[in-house]
Amino acid sequence: MKKSFARPSKFIALILAFTLVFVAGCEAISNLDFNTVLKNSLKVTSSESKQSVELKLELDDTAYEGATEEDIAIMKLVSNIKLQFENVKMQDSSNASFNGSLIFGDTASVKFSLKMSDKLAIMEIEGAKQPFAIDLTSEGLLGLTGLSGLPEDAATEAAAPELDEATATALGHEILDTVGSYVIHNLPNPERIDVKPVFENINGVSTSLMKVHVDFDGNEILPWVKKYVDALIADRAGLDKMVAGVFEVLNSNPQILGAAEEVIPFDQGGLDSEDPAELIAEATEGIAELLTELQGELKLLEEEEQEEFDEIFNKNLSIKADMYVDNKLDIRKQAYELSYAPSLDPEFGVLPIKGITLKFESESWNVNGVVKADAPVASKSDFAIEQLVDMQGYQALKMFDDKSVVYDLLKNKLHVNKQNITWYSDEYYNPVIITASHVTIIPLRSTVEQLGGVLTFDKKTKSLKVFDEATNTTIVLKNGSDSAVVNGKTVKWAFPVTVIDGVTYVPARNLTHAIKAKIGWTDLGDDMKVFSLDREV
Structure with missing residues (x-):
């Protein structure tokens, strides 16, 4: 049709x-x-x-x-x-x-x-x-x-x-x-x-x-x-x-x-x-x-x-x-x-x-005359535009030459490579949690995936593996452990990996430091606060 x-x-x-x-x-x-x-x-x-x-x-x-x-x-x-x-x-x-x-x-x-x-x-x-x-x-x-x-x-x-x-x-x-x-x-x-x-x-x-x-x-x-x-x-x-x-x-x-x-x-x-x-x-x-x-x-x-x-x-x-x-x-x-x-x-x-x-x-x-438009020709190098729907801004940016005008516009003027995640203090689904030791922990999978990363589970080693494409960072974690392996180097985190109501949580500051992001709380008044994660990659 x-x-x-x-x-x-x-x-x-x-x-x-x-x-x-x-x-x-x-x-x-x-x-x-x-x-x-x-x-x-x-x-x-x-x-x-x-x-x-x-x-x-x-x-x-x-x-x-x-x-x-x-x-x-x-x-x-x-x-x-x-x-x-x-x-x-x-x-x-x-x-x-x-x-x-x-x-x-x-x-x-x-x-x-x-x-x-x-x-x-x-x-x-x-x-x-x-x-x-x-x-x-x-x-x-x-x-x-x-x-x-x-x-x-x-x-x-x-x-x-x-x-x-x-x-x-x-x-x-x-x-x-x-x-x-x-x-x-x-x-x-x-x-x-x-x-x-x-x-x-x-x-x-x-x-x-x-x-x-x-x-x-x-x-x-x-x-x-x-x-x-x-x-x-x-x-x-x-x-x-x-x-x-x-x-x-x-x-x-x-x-x-x-x-x-x-x-x-x-x-x-x-x-x-x-x-x-x-x-x-x-x-x-x-x-x-x-x-x-x-x-x-x-x-x-x-x-x-x-x-x-x-x-x-x-x-x-x-x-x-x-x-x-x-x-x-x-x-x-x-x-x-x-x-x-x-x-x-x-x-x-x-x-x-x-x-x-x-x-x-x-x-x-040549109004209503014989006009021959240039015909589209498909090739193997074509990028299907519908794939953009699921792409992160930084991924789309890679499709342009970094010396081009459009790259400069997208990156330095429109900042399409900026990422932001927010959690409100009254949020019910996968909320941010402040532990008794005053450590802020955040849901691992939803955070990683919203940033375009991938979380996998290794059944043999029973470890979680995070790959953050934007920063080319790999993090290996285990449930109950406060040790993490970031790009092959073992570091100690402020709070152990914890499962709450079936959701895996990790300390926010340690995770965001590893993937080059910033976090912070903002007081909106009336006992309402918002926790935000920001980065530009």
Whole structure:
């Protein structure tokens, strides 16, 4: 069964659809038919492009008050992130490839490439010692969630007949045209919109385009939504026609529901089958009722919760959009910017963020043309990405060259090799215990395994063996003994290895010293304390 996979072009399409909601409408401007532009944008099946997504956070100086140097470094690192996609080739809904960079302001940049098919994705990251492979089959995607194996009924569902790519695309376009006649046709124009002819470089070629510029703020959102809902309710003839059209498409193409193993609701093959006209009327009435309920909710929002709504949707929220449309009414270039300055509410204190800016940019060529994406090729050196789920941070770090930018980011900025275990004083399961001689002891197995180590038992010698991969340390212990062999050297520990309620305990300070960790108690007040183990390996 084919699975869809998020791609940058699809993500940009969502933003595009959201923005076009404010530029599409019943009336064309400068002879530019926005309804057709929107429909065309949702019908793009192949293209080549460049795209970028950028997030900027303007941090208030108070964000750094009381913060550690490590926290400040992370805040500065993530305050300006840009995902740059170059040479994007979208062959169809299943096959795509692109090169890109993840850019952290002026601090660092990491290049990567991704090649995808319906079954496999191969990602190469600058500085990584081997490519990363993602299994996109049903079983593989389950593996990413930590599950494996499909139940028998799910396996049967997975074997359901599929629609081929061409048929699915054609039917999608047919349904889009049917729905669009009602949903898109009723979209109202925004108050501030401008259209003018321009020449823009697209992939290095000067191209004649129509530039659409839209500029609006948060105060205009609720009135526009209300106007749109009112228009949908008023166009009952359009609603009737849309629902009947969708039913007709499904009735004429039973393979759509057959592929999904759904019963065709208007199948007249049985004595008890409902009349198609009644089904259509029932569906239409249901949608009309939902729209009426939404209209009431919007009115209630305006009357009773307008103040709370205005706290977010006000002039501090700004959306700007520039779209460049060619003579085929395909969008060839686009730039969107959303900015927001949070209000300072004394009730919640001073926010550490003074402003947020989100930008999307792209330019496309060869739209719906013949595009051949770079195909993913599996090799023995590939690393299955689902294995990362069970890996410790220090283990993942070893997958990158220690001279690479990504290694420096992971280790010195994000500190993925840091480990922490905490126990609360009121914890019931495997708690920390303070002995009569004031020695703190901790559960051995859970501690070792949480740090990525391995605990084994030798039946012949009746000894416990700890191997800590992070520090390459081996510790041999015996129940009831206060002697330990650490990397071949015998040392005496503060308390003998002790079994309590079936759980093996060891002295915390001795164990953590051997594996290069630090421990300590923190008083949280109200007779609550927390015991923590920390290390960076």
